[in-house]
Amino acid sequence: MMHEIGHFEVETDRDRAEWxxxxxxxAEWGDRAFSRDALIGGHVTASAFVLCPEGVSVLLTHHRKLDRWLQLGGHCDGIADTCFVAQKEAYEESGLSRIDLLRPEVLDVDxxxxxxxxxxxxxxxxxxxFLFQARSRAFRVSSExxxxxxVPLSELAAYTDAPSVLRLRDKAVAWGAAQV
Incomplete structure (x- = not known):
């Protein structure tokens, strides 16, 4: 099951614990882990941290249900290929025409x-x-x-104080894919 999620370079104790x-x-739930089965207490989701073509901004959604600025992403709905789900959700939520995966490794687990x-x-x-980069800045707001x-990476903290989103910025910069 984990081979379908991908490889994650564990860098910290926090990373190790989340992984x-x-x-x-x-391991406990198998394919059910990727469903929305309410009886198992959770499910695997996938997110895309999408950088602009210049690598200086990230596309955030002001999430309709949660009323917070977050990275793009969503439920796997039975699909165990989390990288595919992250990219699919990014396309659906943004209307971007081309989004490239920057590295095949998992950027973060939260x-x-x-x-x-x-x-x-x-x-x-x-x-x-996962970490992606858009080929253009033209987007369309979806119903979600x-x-x-x-959002310029240097101003991300003005949109969100969520450590999980700020950590994505820091990891993208550490990977050399983004500039603050």
Missing amino acids: ARLRAFC IHEIPARGAEPAHLHYDVR SLDLAW
Whole structure:
């Protein structure tokens, strides 16, 4: 199952712990880990940290349900290829015409709780994140977003104080793909 998620270079104790939790979840639930099965307490999701062509800004969505600025991404809905899901979600949410994967490795793993909403109980998202670059800045806001914005990496903290999003910026810079 983990070979379908990809390779993750563990750099910190936090990375090691998140990767171990993701591996354990997938080992326990197999294909169900990639579904929206409410009985298992969570599911694997995939995100795309999409840089502009110049590598100085990231495309963020003002998420309609969560009312927060976040990277693009979403549910796997039964697809275990998380890199494919991240790119598919980025296309669907942004309307971008061309998004290139910058590196095949997983950029980050973040496990976080999603609050209960309607009939859906609180659950965990085991989010697997990849680094992409758009070939143009032309986007279209989808129904899943209140807005989209190219946010300069140097101003990211003005849009979000979420450590999980700021960590993506820092890792993209460390990989040499982005400039602050």
